[in-house]
Amino acid sequence: MKGKIFIIEDEASIVQLVQLNLEKEGFVVSSSLNGNEGLKELKKFEPNLLLLDWMLPDLSGIDVCKNIRRDSNLKNLPIIMLTAKGEEEDKIKGLESGVDDYITKPFSFNELHARIKAVLRRSDPNIISNDLTFEDLKLDRIEKRVFRADKEIQLGPTEFRLLEFFLINPKRVYSRDQILETVWPNNVNVESRTIDVHIRRLRQSINIKDKKELIRTVRSSGYSLV
Amino acid sequence: MKGKIFIIEDEASIVQLVQLNLEKEGFVVSSSLNGNEGLKELKKFEPNLLLLDWMLPDLSGIDVCKNIRRDSNLKNLPIIMLTAKGEEEDKIKGLESGVDDYITKPFSFNELHARIKAVLRRSDPNIISNDLTFEDLKLDRIEKRVFRADKEIQLGPTEFRLLEFFLINPKRVYSRDQILETVWPNNVNVESRTIDVHIRRLRQSINIKDKKELIRTVRSSGYSLV
DNA sequence: TTAAATTGTAATATTTCTGTAACAAAAGAA
DNA sequence: TTCTTTTGTTACAGAAATATTACAATTTAA
Numbered sequence: 001m002k003g004k005i006f007i008i009e010d011e012a013s014i015v016q017l018v019q020l021n022l023e024k025e026g027f028v029v030s031s032s033l034n035g036n037e038g039l040k041e042l043k044k045f046e047p048n049l050l051l052l053d054w055m056l057p058d059l060s061g062i063d064v065c066k067n068i069r070r071d072s073n074l075k076n077l078p079i080i081m082l083t084a085k086g087e088e089e090d091k092i093k094g095l096e097s098g099v100d101d102y103i104t105k106p107f108s109f110n111e112l113h114a115r116i117k118a119v120l121r122r123s124d125p126n127i128i129s130n131d132l133t134f135e136d137l138k139l140d141r142i143e144k145r146v147f148r149a150d151k152e153i154q155l156g157p158t159e160f161r162l163l164e165f166f167l168i169n170p171k172r173v174y175s176r177d178q179i180l181e182t183v184w185p186n187n188v189n190v191e192s193r194t195i196d197v198h199i200r201r202l203r204q205s206i207n208i209k210d211k212k213e214l215i216r217t218v219r220s221s222g223y224s225l226v
Numbered sequence: 227m228k229g230k231i232f233i234i235e236d237e238a239s240i241v242q243l244v245q246l247n248l249e250k251e252g253f254v255v256s257s258s259l260n261g262n263e264g265l266k267e268l269k270k271f272e273p274n275l276l277l278l279d280w281m282l283p284d285l286s287g288i289d290v291c292k293n294i295r296r297d298s299n300l301k302n303l304p305i306i307m308l309t310a311k312g313e314e315e316d317k318i319k320g321l322e323s324g325v326d327d328y329i330t331k332p333f334s335f336n337e338l339h340a341r342i343k344a345v346l347r348r349s350d351p352n353i354i355s356n357d358l359t360f361e362d363l364k365l366d367r368i369e370k371r372v373f374r375a376d377k378e379i380q381l382g383p384t385e386f387r388l389l390e391f392f393l394i395n396p397k398r399v400y401s402r403d404q405i406l407e408t409v410w411p412n413n414v415n416v417e418s419r420t421i422d423v424h425i426r427r428l429r430q431s432i433n434i435k436d437k438k439e440l441i442r443t444v445r446s447s448g449y450s451l452v
Numbered sequence: 453t454t455a456a457a458t459t460g461t462a463a464t465a466t467t468t469c470t471g472t473a474a475c476a477a478a479a480g481a482a
Numbered sequence: 483t484t485c486t487t488t489t490g491t492t493a494c495a496g497a498a499a500t501a502t503t504a505c506a507a508t509t510t511a512a
Contacts, residue, residue, distance in 0.1 A: 156469055219478095219489075220487085382459080423501090427458095
């Protein structure tokens with residue numbers, strides 16, 4: 001799944017077209033033709049991104065936007081505003097009201113797609129694909145494969161989950177307790193030093209000679225991917 | 227490739243919608259907004275099927291149709307007529323003039339797709355492929371046959387469904403639960419370990435010596451086709 | 453109806469993975 | 483330096499997951 005996108009736009013033809021195209025790209029899409037209803041459905045649908053028309057029959061796009069930014073659950077929802085030609089002077093106003101990007105109608109689908117990807121990449125990089133990557137490291141969550149410099153690497157289940165964990169937030173340092181909580185199934189009790197051993201195993205697997213060490217030890221704090 | 231479809235229809239919105247959907251299904255699609263031009267482009271495009279609007283700005287659908295039937299190269303081109311509601315009395319006239327099927331607007335895409343498949347199956351069964359393939363593996367869903375490297379392989383019903391399942395999403399790793407849910411009829415209760423046995427049987431059947439193993443075991447995750 | 457094929461399960465064998473302990477090495481602190 | 487703390491490394495036994503086999507029950511075909 002690439003992510004969920006909600007559309008609030010009153011021109012049904014645009015909605016259909018965009019929806020179809022996005023679904024073709026692997027997004028899950030839902031839509032609403034006006035602002036008030038849209039706001040309600042939004043909360044149920046929990047999208048990763050909102051495409052919002054500037055001019056709506058009831059509320060204006062800006063009003064919808066403000067509403068969203070006021071809602072603690074939706075505060076961080078990325079929004080791309082759809083504006084008609086000639087409304088461009090309002091750009092700045094739109095961005096001020098908390099829009100992440102805007103696009104002028106008529107737009108090509110490619111342009112829209114590019115912007116969606118850009119915005120999503122900023123807000124939630126994992127949605128764009130099921131691959132987690134960091135430098136020359138790639139982890140495919142669907143096929144359950146790991147590559148370093150395009151060479152496949154064999155990992156045991158725990159090492160796989162461990163690497164997956166680090167790849168979600170590279171560079172960040174995690175304590176052994178944090179690692180334990182997330183990577184190990186709940187309610188198991190393992191020694192904190194066990195992690196050292198798994199780190200060692202992971203290191204051994206992903207390290208390639210002449211390539212730099214990818215896992216950093218932070219004494220008295222934990223480990224991180226660098 | 228599933229085949230080429232040409233559309234002659236003057237409502238651009240319908241054309242767009244249908245075209246997108248058909249392309250999503252794997253057809254190659256081209257279109258024209260009026261009859262005369264459509265006839266010309268038809269000959270270049272060489273479609274396997276024509277979607278023809280009843281009411282066109284210049285020629286009527288029937289005229290286009292008659293034209294086609296008179297042309298020795300296009301004589302056998304299957305045609306599905308698109309009619310608006312209320313024109314239904316004309317059905318018979320349409321079919322008499324050499325139309326293979328007709329569909330009334332507004333129609334759902336599913337309905338259209340079903341009719342297209344039906345017509346194509348009659349006129350050119352090879353186009354509607356019900357084969358799933360992956361590398362040198364081929365599964366014919368209609369004839370219920372499986373081939374590896376052009377040699378037919380005998381499978382039991384369950385192994386067949388299992389392989390069919392893997393072929394729909396090759397490379398993707400499925401858990402035993404996912405496999406159970408999809409491959410086994412609902413509401414049956416079989417041990418999750420039973421799958422191992424069927425995997426073994428499937429492996430035994432589709433493996434050929436000197437050829438690589440096709441089913442990959444991903445410890446603690448499941449299986450996939452590779 | 454009989455024979456053959458198919459299916460699910462249990463029992464057993466095999467493989468792979470995991471956690472721990474013990475010791476070595478490194479980094480800080482005194 | 484020397485001591486203390488933290489991390490690295492290794493080996494290994496037990497655990498866990500998968501493979502394989504055999505068999506009885508059931509379905510299908512002859």
